[in-house]
Amino acid sequence: MSSLHITDPDHLEASNLFYRDPELYDAVQSDSDSVRICRELIDRHRPDTRTLLDFGCGTGRDLELLAQHYDCVGVDLQPGLVDYARRTRPQLDVRTGDMRTVRLGHTADVLACLGNSLAYVHDNQGIQSVFQTFAAHARPGTLLLLCCPVAPTERSEPQHVSIATGLGTASVTINYEWDLRTQINTMRRRWVLDSGEEAHDVIRRRVLAPRELDLYATLAGFDVVEMTDGFGRGTLTGPGAYTVARYRS
Structure with a gap:
């Protein structure tokens, strides 16, 4: 698709x-x-x-x-x-x-x-x-x-936030991309939990x-x-x- x-x-x-x-x-x-x-x-x-x-x-x-x-x-x-x-x-x-x-x-x-x-x-x-x-x-x-x-959310530098989860606090690094032609705002996240475990996801939203x-x-x-x-x-x-x-x- x-x-x-x-x-x-x-x-x-x-x-x-x-x-x-x-x-x-x-x-x-x-x-x-x-x-x-x-x-x-x-x-x-x-x-x-x-x-x-x-x-x-x-x-x-x-x-x-x-x-x-x-x-x-x-x-x-x-x-x-x-x-x-x-x-x-x-x-x-x-x-x-x-x-x-x-x-x-x-x-x-x-x-x-x-x-x-x-x-x-x-x-x-x-x-x-x-x-x-x-x-x-x-x-x-x-x-x-x-x-x-x-x-759109537009940032030239990564955003760093701390998010409380059921598994402790996660350090999250977020990078944003903006495609004006499609009006899609992409958010790429890297999650690092207190345990050291990592996760990645990519979210695309239409503005x-x-x-x-x-x-x-x-x-x-x-x-x-x-x-x-x-x-x-x-x-x-x-x-x-x-x-x-x-x-x-």
């Missing part, structure tokens, strides 16, 4: 350390603000929300918290993550499905696509298909919540500029009502952003 297309589930698992080790993913992302921001946006734009569909739910970490407030269903492309979610969070309704093509047969008050899931769809046709999936699960007034890169998101949403029947970086109402500084849109027809 071309590098411009979404990677198949097996390739995704091979390329991303978190997908190979869902428990590590949960541990590293345990302090994520995603659910807090998501709930604030829902309270602002659709406070009567009762039902939510999460496309790209991964391990179900965010879905578990959202399910404390809404009737939720999660969908993810990768069987390994779905199996992990079902095993560790058996109370959740989590299903395997490709968000370009999945059809659950019902609508919801809120459609969520968090954790940069949309960024793994690299080609324009695939992105259009994802928005068609959103429209297929929407009714007038349904809220769409997206979290994805809106600008969608705000006006592109406006266009894809409009073509699918949604009107964008807010874009924010999550640090304040209406603030948009990049590289990541939450986009809120409402289905109109």
Whole structure:
């Protein structure tokens, strides 16, 4: 499959350390603000929300918290993550499905696509298909919540960070590459654990500029009502952003 297309589930698992080790993913992302921001946006734009569909739910970490407030269903492309979610969070309704093509047969008050899931769809046709999936699960007034890169991360020098894991602290070296033609931001990571064990992964994400998101949403029947970086109402500084849109027809 071309590098411009979404990677198949097996390739995704091979390329991303978190997908190979869902428990590590949960541990590293345990302090994520995603659910807090998501709930604030829902309270602002659709406070009567009762039902939510999460496309790209991964391990179900965010879905578990959202399910404390809404009737939720999660969908993810990768069987390994779905199996992990079902095993560790058996109370959740989590299903395997490709968000370009999945059809659950019902609508919801809120459609969520968090954790940069949309960024793994690299080609324009695939992105259009994802928005068609959103429209297929929407009714007038349904809220769409997206979290994805809106600008590239560009660094001339490697970034060095320390990340707490279930196996101790990992020293991570990250190199970024930006391909303007394809709008793909590549992140190459080298992990070194306290034990000396090493791991490597490569993550490629499609960057969608705000006006592109406006266009894809409009073509699918949604009107964008807010874009924010999550640090304040209406603030948009990049590289990541939450986009809120409402289905109109």
